[in-house]
Amino acid sequence: MRVLIIDDEEDTRSIASMSLSIIGGLEVLEAESGADGIKMAEVEQPDVILLDMMMPVMDGSETLVALQSNAGTQRIPVIFLTAKAMSSEIERLKRMGAVGVLTKPFDPTMLANQVRQILEG
Numbered sequence: 001m002r003v004l005i006i007d008d009e010e011d012t013r014s015i016a017s018m019s020l021s022i023i024g025g026l027e028v029l030e031a032e033s034g035a036d037g038i039k040m041a042e043v044e045q046p047d048v049i050l051l052d053m054m055m056p057v058m059d060g061s062e063t064l065v066a067l068q069s070n071a072g073t074q075r076i077p078v079i080f081l082t083a084k085a086m087s088s089e090i091e092r093l094k095r096m097g098a099v100g101v102l103t104k105p106f107d108p109t110m111l112a113n114q115v116r117q118i119l120e121g
Contacts, residue, residue: 003115004029004044006037006063007052007081015108016050016081024112034058034066042072048119050102053082053093061096068097079118081106 003026007013010032017028029044031037035058041049049067053060060080067073077099082089085103093101100118102111 001048001116002027002029002044002046004031004037004041004046004049004076006031006034006049006055006060008032008055009052012052012081012104016106016111019108019111020115023109024115026112026115034060034063037063038066038070038073041067041076042070045072046076048099048115049076049078050081050115051078051098053080053084061093064093064096064098077119079115 003020005013005016013030017030020026021028029040029046031040034055051060051063064078079100080093080098081102081104083104090101102114
């Protein structure tokens with residue numbers, strides 16, 4: 001499974017990437033902005049996108065809307081990574097079309113399993 005991580009924080013990308021690849025055995029791609037992530041998603045066609053909510057210029061919500069309106073990326077499932085874990089925010093993101101929401105800080109030993117569980121439904 002190929003996972004694209006879109007997050008402006010290098011530390012978060014590094015930890016998530018290592019936990020998904022080393023512990024989870026997944027192939028990981030990284031993008032540091034919403035715009036870069038959209039371009040990478042179009043070209044690489046990952047199986048899932050882990051998307052940070054709070055990013056400069058183009059936040060997670062705007063990135064999700066752009067992914068959904070792009071014929072090349074609209075079918076790729078998106079899981080948000082966010083520090084805002086209020087149930088109202090989680091419900092809002094799911095209504096927007098996210099398949100799941102994981103909270104920061106996440107447990108690196110559990111991240112790959114959490115992604116798989118969300119995708120399995």
